[in-house]
Amino acid sequence: MDAEGVPGAVGTGSDAPGSGEDAPDRPQRPARRRPNRWKVLFVGLFVAGVLGTATWVLLGSRLLVVRRIDVTGERLVSREEVLAAARVHLGEPLARLDTGVVRDRVEAVQAVETARVERRWPTTVHIVVRERTPIVVAQHDNRYLQIDRYGVTVVASAARPRGLPVLDVANPTQSDPALRTGLSVVRALPSWLGRQVVGVDVPSTEAVSLRLADGVTVVWGAAERGPEKLRLLRGLLDRSPRGVRTIDVSSPEVVTTR
Numbered sequence: 001m002d003a004e005g006v007p008g009a010v011g012t013g014s015d016a017p018g019s020g021e022d023a024p025d026r027p028q029r030p031a032r033r034r035p036n037r038w039k040v041l042f043v044g045l046f047v048a049g050v051l052g053t054a055t056w057v058l059l060g061s062r063l064l065v066v067r068r069i070d071v072t073g074e075r076l077v078s079r080e081e082v083l084a085a086a087r088v089h090l091g092e093p094l095a096r097l098d099t100g101v102v103r104d105r106v107e108a109v110q111a112v113e114t115a116r117v118e119r120r121w122p123t124t125v126h127i128v129v130r131e132r133t134p135i136v137v138a139q140h141d142n143r144y145l146q147i148d149r150y151g152v153t154v155v156a157s158a159a160r161p162r163g164l165p166v167l168d169v170a171n172p173t174q175s176d177p178a179l180r181t182g183l184s185v186v187r188a189l190p191s192w193l194g195r196q197v198v199g200v201d202v203p204s205t206e207a208v209s210l211r212l213a214d215g216v217t218v219v220w221g222a223a224e225r226g227p228e229k230l231r232l233l234r235g236l237l238d239r240s241p242r243g244v245r246t247i248d249v250s251s252p253e254v255v256t257t258r
Contacts (some may be wrong), residue, residue, distance in 0.1 A: 064122050066092045073129035076111045076155055085109050086117075088125050097125065111154050135186055136200065137164040138172035138179075145172055149187055151179055168201045181205040181223050188226045193233070207250075221250025228252040 069088055071079045085105050088097065099117040106115035106127060116128040132154045134146035139160075146155045146164065151174035160166075165186065169178045182202040189197065199211035210218040218233060229249040236247050240257055248256045 064094050066090050066094055066097065066125055067123035068125070070120075070124060070126045071129065072127070073131065076131050077109055077129070081109060082106055082112075082127060082129060086127060094119050094121065094123065094125070102127070110152065113148070134161075134164055136167040136183065137161055138167045138169060140172050147172065147179075147183070149183060150174070151176075151183060165197045166199045168199065170203075177205050178202045182208060184223045185210075185220060185226070188223075190230065193230070215245065217246045219246065219248040219250050225252055 066088060067090060069083060069086070069090075071082045074082055085108060086102050087105060088102060097119060099119065102117045102125075103115050106112055106117070106129065111131050112129055113132045114130045118126040118128075120126050132148040132150075132152060134154045135149055136147050137160065138145045138147055143156045143158065144160045145153045146157070146161060147167065148154050153172075155161075167179070167182050167186075169176060169182060172179055179202070182200050185208050186194070186197070186200060193210075196212045196214070197210050198213050201209045201211065206222045208220040208223065210220055212218065216237075220229060229252055232249050232252055232255050233247060236249075236255065236257065240247065244257045246258050248258075
């Protein structure tokens with residue numbers, strides 16, 4: 001009997017499930033879309049145009065150039081001295097300005113301790129000057145040299161400036177050991193004593209003396225052991241009888257007055 005006449009008979013060959021044309025279709029990957037060449041070209045040209053325009057605005061146009069130079073903090077030096085040292089030219093593209101180079105030029109001015117240079121868009125350069133602060137004055141070759149804490153001569157003048165103690169050393173130059181010792185003593189003085197000092201004598205690095213406004217001389221000695229000397233000196237100044245002209249704290253173990 002043929003298989004077709006048997007109820008429930010299973011077909012074979014090409015009629016079997018999962019074979020031939022009756023097999024389920026497999027999912028197919030979508031075809032890759034090729035990039036639109038014109039779109040890529042357009043985007044590239046657009047980006048190049050934007051970059052070119054920005055470069056032209058920053059470096060080539062007259063829109064973002066130096067039109068104003070502000071200087072602040074100057075007192076001992078003039079604005080003209082700062083500008084001459086900075087060498088920033090009006091009309092120069094602001095983006096091309098090397099602020100580090102300008103800062104170094106300004107700091108080369110003797111009276112300038114530090115400087116800061118800033119771009120202030122769209123057209124301004126701002127120079128902030130911090131000048132050196134003299135703490136003593138020394139006489140040399142009929143000139144009065146105002147010297148800062150580092151031993152740098154800030155200003156030289158024919159007249160003695162007021163408000164600064166006179167530092168008496170043989171060679172008031174930055175390399176002189178006696179000058180450096182005298183400056184280290186002056187820097188360490190508290191305000192209650194510093195405002196009384198009118199003179200500092202340093203014949204050698206081991207023999208510093210302070211001259212006070214009331215005529216008292218303090219023999220300080222070497223720069224070392226400053227805190228001990230200050231503590232002893234304050235007590236002696238408060239308790240010393242009238243007529244004491246010299247207080248010797250050069251050796252804190254043996255303090256003398258006369």
